Amino acid sequence: VDRDVWLACAVPLSRLPVVGAEVYYFPHGHAEQCPEHLPAPLPTPHIFPCVVTAISLGADDKTNEVFAQISLKPGPHRGPAAPAPDADPTNPQQQQLSYFAKQLTQSDANNGGGFSVPRYCADHIFPKLDFEADPPVQNLLMRDPKAKHWQFRHIYRGTPRRHLLTTGWSKFVNAKLLVAGDTVVFMRRPDGELLIGLRRAPRYPVVPKLDAAQQQPPPRN
Amino acid sequence: VDRDVWLACAVPLSRLPVVGAEVYYFPHGHAEQCPEHLPAPLPTPHIFPCVVTAISLGADDKTNEVFAQISLKPGPHRGPAAPAPDADPTNPQQQQLSYFAKQLTQSDANNGGGFSVPRYCADHIFPKLDFEADPPVQNLLMRDPKAKHWQFRHIYRGTPRRHLLTTGWSKFVNAKLLVAGDTVVFMRRPDGELLIGLRRAPRYPVVPKLDAAQQQPPPRN
DNA sequence: TTGTCGGCCGATCGCCGACAA
DNA sequence: TTGTCGGCGATCGGCCGACAA
Numbered sequence: 001v002d003r004d005v006w007l008a009c010a011v012p013l014s015r016l017p018v019v020g021a022e023v024y025y026f027p028h029g030h031a032e033q034c035p036e037h038l039p040a041p042l043p044t045p046h047i048f049p050c051v052v053t054a055i056s057l058g059a060d061d062k063t064n065e066v067f068a069q070i071s072l073k074p075g076p077h078r079g080p081a082a083p084a085p086d087a088d089p090t091n092p093q094q095q096q097l098s099y100f101a102k103q104l105t106q107s108d109a110n111n112g113g114g115f116s117v118p119r120y121c122a123d124h125i126f127p128k129l130d131f132e133a134d135p136p137v138q139n140l141l142m143r144d145p146k147a148k149h150w151q152f153r154h155i156y157r158g159t160p161r162r163h164l165l166t167t168g169w170s171k172f173v174n175a176k177l178l179v180a181g182d183t184v185v186f187m188r189r190p191d192g193e194l195l196i197g198l199r200r201a202p203r204y205p206v207v208p209k210l211d212a213a214q215q216q217p218p219p220r221n
Numbered sequence: 222v223d224r225d226v227w228l229a230c231a232v233p234l235s236r237l238p239v240v241g242a243e244v245y246y247f248p249h250g251h252a253e254q255c256p257e258h259l260p261a262p263l264p265t266p267h268i269f270p271c272v273v274t275a276i277s278l279g280a281d282d283k284t285n286e287v288f289a290q291i292s293l294k295p296g297p298h299r300g301p302a303a304p305a306p307d308a309d310p311t312n313p314q315q316q317q318l319s320y321f322a323k324q325l326t327q328s329d330a331n332n333g334g335g336f337s338v339p340r341y342c343a344d345h346i347f348p349k350l351d352f353e354a355d356p357p358v359q360n361l362l363m364r365d366p367k368a369k370h371w372q373f374r375h376i377y378r379g380t381p382r383r384h385l386l387t388t389g390w391s392k393f394v395n396a397k398l399l400v401a402g403d404t405v406v407f408m409r410r411p412d413g414e415l416l417i418g419l420r421r422a423p424r425y426p427v428v429p430k431l432d433a434a435q436q437q438p439p440p441r442n
Numbered sequence: 443t444t445g446t447c448g449g450c451c452g453a454t455c456g457c458c459g460a461c462a463a
Numbered sequence: 464t465t466g467t468c469g470g471c472g473a474t475c476g477g478c479c480g481a482c483a484a
């Protein structure tokens with residue numbers, strides 16, 4: 001996966017260290033992301049100084065959720081004299097990728113198969129619509145991190161007028177198993193190519209399924 | 222998987238050797254069943270004398286297709302004096318399981334979600350319908366080799382009258398990924414419990430997918 | 443006896459503007 | 464500006480008898 005695409009899809013707080021960086025391994029944070037990987041009673045002390053030995057960026061084959069595999073070698077740090085990896089301006093291309101992220105509402109994920117496009121995204125990421133047409137409409141072709149292509153109908157309609165993705169959207173939602181709370185990321189490359197990525201919302205620990213007889217009916221609103 | 226259920230679901234030509242039996246390993250036959258397991262140029266000679274060291278019967282977790290894992294030890298046979306394993310009458314219970322197998326037609330697999338029940342199967346495997354009712358109808362509950370239960374609506378209707386499985390059938394077809402040519406096996410235990418199994422039709426070698434632009438439109442009839 | 447077909451009805455999907463937050 | 468809703472038309476799934484092989 002391209003580094004700039006990966007960064008756009010990763011949660012905003014994510015920062016990638018560089019190989020050789022001196023970091024602290026923090027088991028509690030690891031367990032929060034991957035509860036199934038670690039035993040429940042976490043060891044003490046709770047942080048371990050480590051050196052990053054390798055990084056590989058990837059995306060899940062089925063869901064396209066991006067992840068980073070960061071290899072660590074435990075060992076004492078050489079001290080604060082080491083260069084600060086975050087200050088390293090190694091990635092000028094990152095500036096070139098403009099993107100917009102939106103957390104899916106209930107309506108985006110469940111209802112009628114449409115997606116409300118925020119104005120900023122339509123104006124700054126998507127190609128301009130022909131507003132002479134009635135209604136203004138175009139088809140958008142986007143590539144996901146695994147190079148699979150998705151087509152969406154982008155229309156500007158309704159009273160008051162708003163941008164929507166209609167045909168093609170629900171297919172994407174179902175294929176990626178998206179739910180309200182997940183986030184989609186629309187990206188535009190300098191050459192105009194559109195990309196689509198996603199950030200999976202944190203999933204709560206899986207609870208064992210109840211028998212049908214024990215299940216509560218869904219709350220009525 | 223129970224031996225009798227396995228035998229009912231296996232293709233009629235299948236016979237299971239017993240441990241210790243002296244058999245011939247025939248690479249060409251192995252390649253026909255599992256084309257991906259063996260290298261293309263098959264070795265000569267084409268048969269190898271072996272002794273069966275272990276047998277385990279199983280069913281695929283997703284599709285329920287039954288298979289047998291037969292461990293072989295290459296080595297010369299001790300000669301024709303060894304007992305003929307097929308003559309060994311070790312399985313009186315097998316007589317107790319009555320079953321009926323039907324290869325799926327196009328209509329069974331594709332159309333309107335129904336299944337034409339051959340008369341023999343309705344008469345000898347399924348519970349008797351109440352022909353006083355109009356129409357005669359009942360729900361059948363069946364267990365597959367992985368102990369999952371499936372319910373089917375069994376109705377006797379149409380002109381001329383015939384037995385059909387309707388509601389529940391297409392769910393089964395989709396879940397098991399059945400296509401025309403596959404075979405379903407209905408079984409009745411002595412205690413009356415109904416079982417359902419399947420035999421997957423031989424699949425032809427997978428050809429690489431063509432690009433959309435190269436694909437032929439489906440033939441019109 | 444049973445495989446295939448067209449009819450048809452109900453459920454679901456998904457596009458739409460209305461309206462309010 | 465945009466989230467949610469009800470309406471509603473199109474599509475699809477699937478039950479039906481007709482008919483012929």
